[in-house]
Amino acid sequence: MAQTFEQETLQVLLRDVPFVTEARYLPSTTSTNDVLKTLAADGAPEGTLIVTDEQTAGRGRLDRKWIAPPASSLLFSVLFRPVLAAQQAHVLTMLCSLGVRDAVRDTLGLNVGLKWPNDIVHRGHKLGGLLTEIDADTERLRWAIVGIGINVNWDPSAVPGLAQPVTSLSNLVGAPILRQDLLRSILQAVSRRYDALKTGLWPAREWEGALETIGQRVVVEGPATPIEGTAVGVAPDGALLVRTASGQVHRVVAGDVSVRPSGTHDA
Ligand code: ADP
Numbered sequence: 001m002a003q004t005f006e007q008e009t010l011q012v013l014l015r016d017v018p019f020v021t022e023a024r025y026l027p028s029t030t031s032t033n034d035v036l037k038t039l040a041a042d043g044a045p046e047g048t049l050i051v052t053d054e055q056t057a058g059r060g061r062l063d064r065k066w067i068a069p070p071a072s073s074l075l076f077s078v079l080f081r082p083v084l085a086a087q088q089a090h091v092l093t094m095l096c097s098l099g100v101r102d103a104v105r106d107t108l109g110l111n112v113g114l115k116w117p118n119d120i121v122h123r124g125h126k127l128g129g130l131l132t133e134i135d136a137d138t139e140r141l142r143w144a145i146v147g148i149g150i151n152v153n154w155d156p157s158a159v160p161g162l163a164q165p166v167t168s169l170s171n172l173v174g175a176p177i178l179r180q181d182l183l184r185s186i187l188q189a190v191s192r193r194y195d196a197l198k199t200g201l202w203p204a205r206e207w208e209g210a211l212e213t214i215g216q217r218v219v220v221e222g223p224a225t226p227i228e229g230t231a232v233g234v235a236p237d238g239a240l241l242v243r244t245a246s247g248q249v250h251r252v253v254a255g256d257v258s259v260r261p262s263g264t265h266d267a
Contacts (some may be wrong), residue, residue, distance in 0.1 A: 034057070
């Protein structure tokens with residue numbers, strides 16, 4: 001049977017992660033982002049972490065469902081209270097996705113890529129996603145929550161109806177993975193990168209370098225007319241820059257858009 005996270009194990013694991021101030025394990029919950037949102041509104045400190053083995057209402061952007069069988073995945077959310085404006089919140093998605101990439105490389109020797117704006121991928125196959133949610137006043141963020149779901153020890157490729165090719169870390173390395181080690185490594189990387197951000201190191205260029213999306217022909221679909229072109233880079237705030245046939249470069253912000261490779265269609 002798959003191993004679950006134990007509260008005590010979590011405490012021991014997180015002793016050496018400076019960023020984590022409180023860690024709670026829930027065997028099953030609706031969504032770690034939803035639980036943490038309530039705690040954030042009640043004043044929970046920066047660095048609060050929620051980890052679960054099962055989500056009954058896991059979701060991605062636009063309320064799309066996130067699927068994960070019990071004890072198969074890494075499912076967790078972390079709370080930030082950064083000195084940033086609301087429009088800068090995407091930097092936390094950048095920072096955390098780079099942290100996942102660091103940790104997968106360090107613990108498994110595997111190089112994963114990223115897909116704009118919030119996916120973890122390996123050669124076009126999605127293996128994880130991030131969901132950043134915020135509360136802000138006019139001046140700055142009150143809090144930002146980054147939820148992370150990663151397919152670890154299961155094979156999602158047989159799940160019907162997923163919009164794109166999918167994979168998992170165990171599929172890629174060909175062996176089961178100890179989720180606790182990976183979680184610790186991710187949080188350590190996020191902690192390091194958050195400290196760097198506070199000293200003014202903005203990760204947009206590094207994030208751009210990790211995006212499989214750059215150089216691809218893409219179609220951006222959203223409330224407005226679809227834009228088709230080549231993804232040529234990202235702006236410092238994380239907006240995707242798409243050059244169309246006329247040579248015009250469009251700035252695309254995450255919000256409610258979907259980006260798919262040109263030539264494919266959503267299911
Ligand atoms: P995107 O950024 O690709 O638009 P989201 O971040 O909104 O996607 O994530 C939700 C989407 O991810 C769902 O619509 C579904 O197609 C896909 N999905 C759901 N569960 C998984 C999973 N375990 N692995 C890979 N993809 C998934």
